[in-house]
Amino acid sequence: MAYPRKLRMGLVGGAGGFIGQVHRMAAALDGEIELVCGAFSSSPEKSRAAGQALYLPPERVYASYREMLAREQARTDGMDFVAIVTPNYLHAEIAMAALRAGFHVLCEKPMTTDLAAAEQMARAVAETGRHFCLMHNYSGYPMVKEARERIRSGAIGDIRKVLVEYPQGWLAGDFASAGVKHQSWKLDPELSGGSCCLGDIGTHAFHLTEYVTGLRVTELCADLSAFVDYKPLEDDANLLLHFENGARGILYASQVSINDENSLSFRIYGSKGGLEWHQEEPNTLIAKWPDRPRETVRTGSGNAYLGKTALGATRIPAGHPEGFVEAFANIYLEFARAVREHAAGKTSAAYDFPSVADGLREVAFIKAAWDSQRSRTEKWLPFPA
Amino acid sequence: MAYPRKLRMGLVGGAGGFIGQVHRMAAALDGEIELVCGAFSSSPEKSRAAGQALYLPPERVYASYREMLAREQARTDGMDFVAIVTPNYLHAEIAMAALRAGFHVLCEKPMTTDLAAAEQMARAVAETGRHFCLMHNYSGYPMVKEARERIRSGAIGDIRKVLVEYPQGWLAGDFASAGVKHQSWKLDPELSGGSCCLGDIGTHAFHLTEYVTGLRVTELCADLSAFVDYKPLEDDANLLLHFENGARGILYASQVSINDENSLSFRIYGSKGGLEWHQEEPNTLIAKWPDRPRETVRTGSGNAYLGKTALGATRIPAGHPEGFVEAFANIYLEFARAVREHAAGKTSAAYDFPSVADGLREVAFIKAAWDSQRSRTEKWLPFPA
Amino acid sequence: MAYPRKLRMGLVGGAGGFIGQVHRMAAALDGEIELVCGAFSSSPEKSRAAGQALYLPPERVYASYREMLAREQARTDGMDFVAIVTPNYLHAEIAMAALRAGFHVLCEKPMTTDLAAAEQMARAVAETGRHFCLMHNYSGYPMVKEARERIRSGAIGDIRKVLVEYPQGWLAGDFASAGVKHQSWKLDPELSGGSCCLGDIGTHAFHLTEYVTGLRVTELCADLSAFVDYKPLEDDANLLLHFENGARGILYASQVSINDENSLSFRIYGSKGGLEWHQEEPNTLIAKWPDRPRETVRTGSGNAYLGKTALGATRIPAGHPEGFVEAFANIYLEFARAVREHAAGKTSAAYDFPSVADGLREVAFIKAAWDSQRSRTEKWLPFPA
């Protein structure tokens, strides 16, 4: 490891919402990273209050991310990287400023809401040579990695069919009473970049699909709907997918699936077997075979039958549930490894965290879904025909 | 009831496959119907052997359905109705002959493989005034009826989203070793009417969707595939659906979903709640609410919270699993009621079994899916766009 | 087979309760048996009404079992066997009369409520040479048979630990409103033979335990309770068990486990593996291994990995749920095989249905549990000691 010390993290955003807290917990979990500074809110008072609650020294709680970048650059013990957990429309500007100030960046998804901005970010990463990690935390789960490794090794043969779902129900109920006001920018067509459901959760499903299968989507056909009062933003999305190898798929994301919490799942069928995973029971992977019983593959440090990647991503023995924060922390750990190697002048061929290229792809995905919705209006066959 | 005796059933087909046995078990279960005669196979010897194994008197085991219709018409104790369990392409011819010979008809699904024949059948039913029941057995499950009744009563509000799935895996494995040779007509493009997966199981999913929601599909967009060696017959089908009230849906049927057995399920979301049901655990219906815990609604004769229809379709107390045959038998029971009422000169406004109109609709559905596949080829948006 | 005809069944009891209907459905299911006569109630009118509803000819609906035995003996087309579904305290008397009249007997459990009567029944069976089958229907499930066969073959090694549970909740609620009045004899200390929970369901759990493991219980220690208003009858029973091979066990039966329906289950652990089964999801058997994922073993006629016994006890393909009635019918089928072989002068070494010896053992079990409760009062260690 490059430094005999914890890595130093600065945080932009995180005073409201729950995702900032998740980042702090995930970064702290493994003792590799310490939060040293932050610009926690666009309101200086809120930022100050947040920093105090986190026991940060007042001089490292900043009124703006620009101030933070400038001041931390000047310190000998300044931060090593910036984590960005602001509303989506601010990601690009902050990330590019941080990269150009010499910091590595870890950024919440979706990377941005605009394809041109996404391309600029990709160029900024290339030009600065800094690491950029996009927080698709679901790819941090051990059983997701196990599925990926099995598919890579050919265990289920050629992939034929992929079903990815991400139903939630929180938008179906009464908005105010659900206490989700802090997310109101998600429902502002301007700030959200013209997409709600796809940007918020569809991108997770899309990234997970390509991550696990190792296959790229080559064509899609979308049916987007707005059932509740946030039109024109879609709150439900049904997509048919074609993959590069000829596989077929369905991707479904929804925010109006009442009582569904955060039910991301995949089912993947190949010529030799199948795999199924549900985020709400993340420590189980179901393996399906044509001629023998299905298996309940379980994560846990003692399960010697697991692949190396999954074993490396689990902390405790089977039956001691690892959850959302642990998966999140796996992304942080791999990012920290990259940052330490960078400081030591090394670079690995490939780090196992989502990259700026993944981010570019997800922004294109949102755009393509809306383009399909708008330009392929003749796809519907009246029935009875 | 019209007769102080069991109803008399004649069977056409059923010497091979398992579905004939299911019909016999379902008809026998409740003591309302007795099998009195049959033409069990197109092979007279096979028919004879089958009749003997069923302890039927030799004189009522026939070499052909035509012989059966003629001889039973002539008896004073002749059969009351004909059940047809032959390969699909024979349904129309036999059903129309039986109706015209004065018999009521209960027919396996899909009703036929050709739209013109389906329309002829509908006319034959109308002209003869006989009862025609199409065996969509899944609508016989108590919890399916409970879901339908709840939706009718407005319990989940306006329906917004419908997910219906019917994955099976039996075609993915080796055909010969799976011992499914008797089903080989299903894989013959000529005999199957140009559809495999949709005709075999997609029609069940389609009928179930319209039965439970009470909504008609008005538009569809299909993506059909043939992964195994029975081209051009599809073994996998993904469809986007639009319903008459604006609801959106996905219908997915597959015969290459390895290790999935017979995993028909629905998830329906409305503005006030949701309902979920899985055929492989048929005695449970999951009710979802926006602001309170989801409920595990269970069938069983003692569960006083159930609606009248579900209670009428369950035979034993909760926790004593009722299965596939019992649901099947519920369709038989309702059909028997109609036949008895017909004999008594009565007719109910509506019987709760699938009709010839449902059958017509399912044949149109298969055709529409293939038309969408062939004629809406521009629906795909290349990605990245 | 001995006769080229269906076997003829006479039924004693069954006008009230649900178990008579289950016997009729199970007997009818496979087309091997027909109900030809009955004495359905101790009330002649009720018996007559029941017979009429079953479309039996009036001359074969009897006012008493004695009349039935005498008249059927005299007919050339008389019944082949008697099924007894009366309250428990009547089983012994009817069964012995039927055996002595030359009929085979199929009897509901528990065989009787009194050890001396049970021994008389065993002698009557031996003396008459007729078949006697005790309806422990849960041993008819395919996955129970699969578990037994696996254990016999040594698949899970030496058995160490056995957990058998049978919680129900129906007695916890309000008795009258639960519509269980017809079962009131179960709550009469005189008629029930001094046991409620053990006699009604504990015996099922006990029989299942010995059937599946192939091991005999050699010692027990019981804690019986009466929580609701039917004292002194127990409605809850917790037992520690010792088996002949040194294995340890827990058997738990309860009628006050609110909302539990009919949750019979077993978990068996050996030196090499384990097996788990739940009656409410009867088509699944979970296989546990020390070093690889647990397996979901599923019944169904196409699952070639199943043992011969399980395959022989399943009727339809996997994923088409077989339930309570089908398991019940498996006992009837095996009994019918024995009866046919008897008529043909043959006898098999062992039939796979519960015998009079099993019945004797279950009556002894009830007695032992109560003896432990009464005579081993010093077993409790005060705590803190």
Next chain:
Amino acid sequence: MAYPRKLRMGLVGGAGGFIGQVHRMAAALDGEIELVCGAFSSSPEKSRAAGQALYLPPERVYASYREMLAREQARTDGMDFVAIVTPNYLHAEIAMAALRAGFHVLCEKPMTTDLAAAEQMARAVAETGRHFCLMHNYSGYPMVKEARERIRSGAIGDIRKVLVEYPQGWLAGDFASAGVKHQSWKLDPELSGGSCCLGDIGTHAFHLTEYVTGLRVTELCADLSAFVDYKPLEDDANLLLHFENGARGILYASQVSINDENSLSFRIYGSKGGLEWHQEEPNTLIAKWPDRPRETVRTGSGNAYLGKTALGATRIPAGHPEGFVEAFANIYLEFARAVREHAAGKTSAAYDFPSVADGLREVAFIKAAWDSQRSRTEKWLPFPA
């Protein structure tokens, strides 16, 4: 809060095994505590290596706990409390030394292996006025707290029946290959205090039982076994329990239940309802009612129907799985609250973490179970009697 800074933790033990890592993760999770020093092993080199891996300054990595106590006492920025994660037989000595040196103590369970030592610890806590927290982490789960609160409020009426299970399978397989050598003291009769299964996991089950029900066990009857090669230490324990209010219970703990991971669960039945929870799916609590469907109660910060205690113990929205570490961290958080209040001269009536009195009770429980095993040998009734 008393200090405007993180609390400072010193750790004793934790170089081997996984539990030390869990303590570090749990303490770090919420940003309230920082690890400042440690004596990580009885081997000074191992301690040093562990401290280095944790980025601690060399001067705060100690060769023994005595050195740590002395040096930290002398620092102005010394630790605030000691967490003890050594083998069980060392707990008492270290805890008492730490208390007497003025530190608060958080100690792994079981508190100790000897009743006299446990009583000394209780006295030391009383005399020093320091906080002592016993790490029964399972009581930290939100749904465990929800169950407790519901029971306290009378939601399920008077408790009648309690089933608590804790099956594991790790001892059933080959010891060496399971990579559990670091736990070898658990299998040393001397070091383990004469109990393996009860001390290791039975105490968790016992504490959970009394914590959730609010009822004390007053009598027990135990059946302890040693199936694998670590005799005389028990690896399996079946206990019948009587509670102070007349409720009955079963407590079952095992380390030879092959393939069971860490399957702690409870099922509690009262006169009005029931509650069921499984540690391996910790975010769900099942609520059972006599006359309506069972409910799936879920943790998550947005579930407004939850009680205050559960809501206070959950960090993120429903569907984002919180796991073992989060529950563990809840105990740390409450302990930290107590330590901060102590520094501010305050004390709450009751903190919601396990106390020295709970620890005393659990040591007595182990002793009572073994006393029952040895002194109540006449409890067994031979069968057939």
